[in-house]
Amino acid sequence: MLINVHIHQDRCILSLDSSGTSLHRRGYRQAMGAAPLKETLAAALLNMTNWDASLPFLDPLCGSGTLPIEASLKALNIAPGLFRKKFAFESFPDFDLELWQQLLTEAQNSKISELKSPIYGSDRDPNVLTQARGNAQRCGIAHQIKFTQTELSQIEAPADCGVLICNPPYGERLGNSQELGTLYKTLGDIFKQRFKGWTAFVLTGNKELAKKVGLRASHRIPVYNSSLACTLLKYELY
């Protein structure tokens, strides 16, 4: 059992760790690309966008598939904690195994079997797509997500309206700035030319790159990606 002690000036806070390993480790992601989003951040981004599962969803730079997988879990009402092998509270002296089994059964029975609208993920890199499919498989939802290998410049909107969310590289871990400038410009171009009727969100930690999108963001939400100050930019496309 882990007990955390925080002492600040004359105050001491004792807390019991009921989770164990970090909660973003849902347990389904064994494989990940070079700069994956934490599962919990991906889920929080989906909430911030107000995406509702009746609308098609696309991440055209999906990497190891975190956003499409979290979108599918949400749409199918699958409790993300179901994939964890163990929570620390299971070792508490008053842990009630029977109650826990009951809650797990309740969560299993609350799953929805079919998506209301399709969920898509694409990337140009076949290796990360293999990882994405493997991660989706471990959640039992591989058949629900349409993953395709597509270069961003070739992408077409799969429906008349929907929500697109992506986190392009922003130079901290991946890519050189000239290439990245072209990538952000391509995003803006395809939003304008091929995604009329959609709402697009781009998470970036680089203001200069964000300008290259060349469209006016209708909303900017400050978000921390670990310790990196980022912004979730919203573009209404019509």
Ligand SMILES: C[S@@+](CC[C@H](N)C(=O)[O-])C[C@H]1O[C@@H](n2cnc3c(N)ncnc32)[C@H](O)[C@@H]1O
């Ligand atoms: C920061 S990662 C996305 C990580 C992803 N959200 C995850 O959780 O794994 C950016 C992704 O964009 C992809 N990418 C970069 N340039 C691309 C392009 N021109 N066309 C398609 N995919 C591209 C990379 O292969 C990489 O997987």
